[in-house]
Amino acid sequence: MKSGKSRTAEKANSEKLKALQHAARSAATHRSYGQAVEHFRKAGHDIPASAKEVATYLADHAGRLAVSTLQHRLIAVHRAHLDAGLKSPAMDPLVKRTMQGIRRTYGVAQRRVKALVKDDLLEVLALVDKQNPMKAARDRALLLVGFAGAFRRSELVSLRIEEVTYFENGMELLLRRSKTDQEGASRTVFVPKARGERCPVKALLQWLELYGAEAGPLFPSINRHDKVVRASLSPQSVALLLKEAVRRAKGQRAADDFSAHSLRAGFVTSAAEAGLQPYQIRDVTGHRSDVTLAKYIRPVQRRRIPSLL
Known part of the structure; x- marks a missing residue:
């Protein structure tokens, strides 16, 4: 007993x-x-x-x-x-x-959202600043960082202020968990500086200066009074934020073709168009093989095939 x-x-x-x-x-x-x-x-x-x-x-x-x-x-x-x-x-x-x-x-073919490539992003950013100051600064930083780091929406909302390291030529963001890293092995994503107002590092620093916090979620919620709520955005909020930004720039019909994943897809497509090699793209996206990347890269390669006529 x-x-x-x-x-x-x-x-x-x-x-x-x-x-x-x-x-x-x-x-x-x-x-x-x-x-x-x-x-x-x-x-x-x-x-x-x-x-x-x-x-x-x-x-x-x-x-x-x-x-x-x-x-x-x-x-x-x-x-x-x-x-x-x-x-x-x-x-x-x-x-x-x-x-x-x-x-x-x-069974039907899986819906593929449209990639938000660089030119689309710049068009969307032109209207982001026409919002209230806090929301405009946060949204500009989120869209630029999301694109430049090829982040998933769940990854964007998990980023923290105290886990960003700045360098002369860019910044490094710690990603503790992701869709393909549920056990928390973690990895870092380096985001390089860019020119002018399209620079994700500059946009993030401007947002954090306005925000004034030294720790906590990098992209918190903001209420309708343009006041920060000390809680991270939800993944769904990121999707709605991007759709609304596209709607303002391109109209409702265009917005229906985009989702939060469009930022990640846009980076891969733009990188392929710029001639980056798959291993260079994987360094940013965290993909373990070229199989998933191929669905973005192959259409770009097909568009480069010259006419034989």
């Missing part, structure tokens, strides 16, 4: 184990999986579920939900079973064939 002390230690170890398992996924992933499983339950199913139940759920929502959404929800149901120590119905041939049929019937 176990003593009280032994049971307490066992409970503490069990809680620690659960906490470590929970930490294996990001908060966003936990939230996303939770929402997916909740949708599965509201459709009349539960965990554990049979392969037939899961296949029926997929078939019921095929054509109404995007294929990628259904795939994500299937993964969430799969993980929910494994986390509970149960056999996953997602591995059953019935479920696999159903998902394969959905992809063949309803």
Whole structure:
């Protein structure tokens, strides 16, 4: 029979184990999986579920939900079973064939957002300054740093004032986590100085001088009274900010073609057009191979093919 002390230690170890398992996924992933499983339950199913139940759920929502959404929800149901120590119905041939049929019937090419290349960015920046002073300074710095560092929106909002190091020819920003670095190995991104008002380093220093903080989120929220809220922007806010900036410069129809990822895509496309080699682009973007870069670089290369007529 176990003593009280032994049971307490066992409970503490069990809680620690659960906490470590929970930490294996990001908060966003936990939230996303939770929402997916909740949708599965509201459709009349539960965990554990049979392969037939899961296949029926997929078939019921095929054509109404995007294929990628259904795939994500299937993964969430799969993980929910494994986390509970149960056999996953997602591995059953019935479920696999159903998902394969959905992809063949309803699958469409993944939507590609338009890259915000250098000329687009400069056009957008021309109207950014027509906002209230604090918001204008922050948005100019965010757009220029986001482009020059090829940052994802989640990376931009994670940057901190005290983790920027300045050099004579640019600045280095510490990126503690990213989409491809969930374990926090971290890396630094060097952003070089540029000429005049298009310089990301100058824009960031101007913003920080106006902001006046020495630590905290590099890009905080700003309320409708043009006052800083001491909390970082959300990733969604970055997307809305960029869309609004494009809308002012190019109109609503053009804004629909852009997203926060357009900054990162714009850097890669502009770098390829300028003749930078893939390894040089990867040094900035953090890509581990040229496979993902190819979808941006190949169109640029195709446009350089001379006519044979």
